[in-house]
Amino acid sequence: MRNQTACCPSCGQRISFKKFVQLNNFSVTNCGDCNARIEISNRTANAVIAGVSGIVSAASIVLGAYIGQKNYESLFGGLMSGCLVAAVIITGICMYAYRNSQLNRIHLE
Numbered sequence: 001m002r003n004q005t006a007c008c009p010s011c012g013q014r015i016s017f018k019k020f021v022q023l024n025n026f027s028v029t030n031c032g033d034c035n036a037r038i039e040i041s042n043r044t045a046n047a048v049i050a051g052v053s054g055i056v057s058a059a060s061i062v063l064g065a066y067i068g069q070k071n072y073e074s075l076f077g078g079l080m081s082g083c084l085v086a087a088v089i090i091t092g093i094c095m096y097a098y099r100n101s102q103l104n105r106i107h108l109e
Helices: 017-022 043-072 075-100
Strands: 037-040 103-105
Touching (some): 043 075
16 A cells, blocks of 8 residues: 655645545645645546545434434434544545645646
């Protein structure tokens, strides 16, 4: 497994995880070192990752609520456990994207 993180294409400075998670297909961020404007270059893959994570996390919440209600007679407990599983899944997907995403520098002229 690679131990790479998202870096500025201009200077190579690491982009913080918080800045990276806030970056989407329609936004840009600035490098803290060289102030270059940076965007996601693989937008299609980013959209697929977002769609898959949304479907999987929604399914885990619904499944948790169903199992909690059916087996333990606790809808609230099932919802909370489903939300916890969804948060773990989304965090894992974000960490994967952080290590494998490609960023582009925007050239303003």
